[in-house]
Amino acid sequence: MINHARAILACKSTEWLLDMRNKSSLASYVAEQLAFLGPISQRSIFGAVGIFIEDRLLGIVAGDLLYLHTGPSNRDEYLSRGCRQFKPYPNAFDLTTDHHQVPEDIVNNSDELRQWAERALQAAVEAARRKQLAGIERSRHAKQAKKKGRSDD
Numbered sequence: 001m002i003n004h005a006r007a008i009l010a011c012k013s014t015e016w017l018l019d020m021r022n023k024s025s026l027a028s029y030v031a032e033q034l035a036f037l038g039p040i041s042q043r044s045i046f047g048a049v050g051i052f053i054e055d056r057l058l059g060i061v062a063g064d065l066l067y068l069h070t071g072p073s074n075r076d077e078y079l080s081r082g083c084r085q086f087k088p089y090p091n092a093f094d095l096t097t098d099h100h101q102v103p104e105d106i107v108n109n110s111d112e113l114r115q116w117a118e119r120a121l122q123a124a125v126e127a128a129r130r131k132q133l134a135g136i137e138r139s140r141h142a143k144q145a146k147k148k149g150r151s152d153d
Helices: 002-022 026-037 075-079 110-151
Strands: 040-045 048-053 056-062 065-069 099-101
Touching (some): 026 040, 026 048, 065 110, 075 099
Antiparallel strands (some): 040 048
């Protein structure tokens, strides 16, 4: 009985995979759906395929799963649905990214996928701004420390 249930699950999973492959591949399908966001490219990252919008990492396709960028503005939507965070190296204890798995029903609904992608892009832009501001602040502190070091001489 258990083997029969596994076979049914495997078939459903295979049907979904074949559906995506008929559209070329999951990464190509996602890139096609998200092209409206701007210049899009695909590159290898973490042993998976990175989906980039204007050279900003928006999504990751690992096997048959899509992960989109998350941040304070959209993370709760993923967490409330039990979406897992992307771990590029499963054996690494605490190495994760700011990307969460997109539910299958969203991936298969192009309108919903586009909406989730827009929110993911907004989260990626917000994260870049925070990192830029943090870098500016670090630079300011370094300059102040350097000036202080000169005045102590």
